[in-house]
Amino acid sequence: MRHLYLYIFPLAFLLLSCSANTRSNRALERMEGEWNIALSERWLINPDGTTEKFENIENAGEIIIRPDPLLDLGGTKEISAFYTNVNGAILDITTLMFLDRLSKRVVWKNVLCPEIFECDLFFQLETDTRDKQVWTTYFKLVDSSNPLGRNAIYDATIADSHTKWTLTLARE
Amino acid sequence: MLQKFWWTGLIWLLSISVTQAQLEGEGAIFYLSADYDITQADPSQINSFYTSFNDYWGNKLSVPYDTFGTTDFQHPNFGAGFRFFTGKKVGFSFNFFISGGRGRYIQTATWVNNLQNETAIRFRDTNFGTALGINFKKRVFLDLHLTGYVRTIDLTHTTIYQDGSRSITSEYKLNGVYTGVETLMQWGPMVTINLGGANIFARWSIGTNLLFQDSAGLLALLEEDSHFFPPTDLPQDYRLWAEEPVEFLEKDLGVKTSSFGGGRLVFGLEFFPWSNYNKQK
Numbered sequence: 001m002r003h004l005y006l007y008i009f010p011l012a013f014l015l016l017s018c019s020a021n022t023r024s025n026r027a028l029e030r031m032e033g034e035w036n037i038a039l040s041e042r043w044l045i046n047p048d049g050t051t052e053k054f055e056n057i058e059n060a061g062e063i064i065i066r067p068d069p070l071l072d073l074g075g076t077k078e079i080s081a082f083y084t085n086v087n088g089a090i091l092d093i094t095t096l097m098f099l100d101r102l103s104k105r106v107v108w109k110n111v112l113c114p115e116i117f118e119c120d121l122f123f124q125l126e127t128d129t130r131d132k133q134v135w136t137t138y139f140k141l142v143d144s145s146n147p148l149g150r151n152a153i154y155d156a157t158i159a160d161s162h163t164k165w166t167l168t169l170a171r172e
Numbered sequence: 173m174l175q176k177f178w179w180t181g182l183i184w185l186l187s188i189s190v191t192q193a194q195l196e197g198e199g200a201i202f203y204l205s206a207d208y209d210i211t212q213a214d215p216s217q218i219n220s221f222y223t224s225f226n227d228y229w230g231n232k233l234s235v236p237y238d239t240f241g242t243t244d245f246q247h248p249n250f251g252a253g254f255r256f257f258t259g260k261k262v263g264f265s266f267n268f269f270i271s272g273g274r275g276r277y278i279q280t281a282t283w284v285n286n287l288q289n290e291t292a293i294r295f296r297d298t299n300f301g302t303a304l305g306i307n308f309k310k311r312v313f314l315d316l317h318l319t320g321y322v323r324t325i326d327l328t329h330t331t332i333y334q335d336g337s338r339s340i341t342s343e344y345k346l347n348g349v350y351t352g353v354e355t356l357m358q359w360g361p362m363v364t365i366n367l368g369g370a371n372i373f374a375r376w377s378i379g380t381n382l383l384f385q386d387s388a389g390l391l392a393l394l395e396e397d398s399h400f401f402p403p404t405d406l407p408q409d410y411r412l413w414a415e416e417p418v419e420f421l422e423k424d425l426g427v428k429t430s431s432f433g434g435g436r437l438v439f440g441l442e443f444f445p446w447s448n449y450n451k452q453k
Contacts, residue, residue, distance in 0.1 A: 047285045049334035102326065102349055104340065122341040138331070138339040164337055 207440025217431035224410035235282035247275030267303040313364040352429035371442040379435030
């Protein structure tokens with residue numbers, strides 16, 4: 001085996017390529033535990049580019065992320081969120097969560113409604129460290145009958161304004 | 173997809189074994205490479221998404237999407253390889269190489285209210301190749317190469333709000349990450365010229381897929397985006413997607429990954445960091 005390194009090089013590459021699939025699972029494992037919602041911020045984004053901050057609550061609640069109680073294969077977790085918004089409305093839910101394959105988004109299953117489609121809540125993962133998470137989601141304001149503004153067609157001119165909601169989580 | 177990847181790796185290993193047996197004791201050199209890759213693609217399907225989106229929304233867009241040209245997908249690669257050679261004045265040469273690179277290509281449309289849609293297409297390429305040919309005084313190498321190209325494609329559709337906030341969350345149905353893999357096995361001529369401390373090379377890959385079928389896979393959304401009502405494919409025909417989703421599904425009019433593949437023109441440099449090439453000539 002005069003050129004042993006000829007074999008090592010491609011074999012190492014193939015092995016490394018196999019480990020790449022579990023990146024989002026590893027990130028999800030790291031999130032497990034109890035988190036304080038250290039800061040909840042909400043803004044109105046106006047069409048002229050100005051923003052109005054209408055929520056800035058410190059210690060707004062708690063999020064607990066646990067193993068999926070039904071099928072703990074590493075791809076999903078159970079999340080319990082307790083949060084009180086600026087108007088005093090309380091969100092108290094327990095549901096499943098997962099990350100997308102690129103670890104760019106956190107998805108809470110069936111938060112918005114109990115049906116199969118259009119009911120998940122997506123957060124962008126802005127910061128992802130062991131002790132701090134920053135999650136952001138957006139809503140479009142269309143009309144009172146569709147307050148979350150989730151419809152199929154992409155007419156961005158229908159919505160006068162959009163809202164941005166950012167949660168900053170600190171590990172307890 | 174992973175199966176194809178393993179097959180390509182296996183072919184690489186077998187090729188090394190055969191060549192090593194034949195060339196024990198002959199000249200061999202390890203090199204690092206840097207090259208520039210120009211894909212001669214047929215981007216008509218992704219362009220159809222842009223033009224149909226522009227047509228559908230018409231004067232609600234202040235700046236419509238632009239489209240891609242056939243040679244817009246270009247990016248650098250970096251890699252390594254081994255070259256084996258025989259003969260004094262004229263001899264054979266065998267070459268094995270692996271390289272990888274990334275490219276990012278962005279198109280943006282602006283609505284009349286200054287909100288923007290952005291598609292950011294990201295390529296992650298892994299290329300395995302082997303070449304067989306003749307050399308003249310180990311200075312000029314004329315080869316035919318056989319190369320496997322694995323191109324992982326992510327298309328991120330982002331809404332950019334008027335304050336600069338960027339969203340890939342689900343408030344708009346097009347938002348999200350669409351993925352696909354284009355796998356090609358292509359052949360073509362390769363010319364390498366030694367300039368003393370480095371080689372320059374040019375490699376042309378004819379746009380015919382030899383080993384694998386042309387990928388028919390849709391540039392589909394990640395499975396987590398499937399919470400939307402179907403169809404969830406990036407559409408070639410935006411009007412059909414928006415107004416006649418059942419007909420859209422029947423006609424299978426999602427953008428295919430083959431829209432991002434095609435013949436390649438690659439030119440670059442090979443360096444010899446741990447070998448004295450001149451002593452082996």
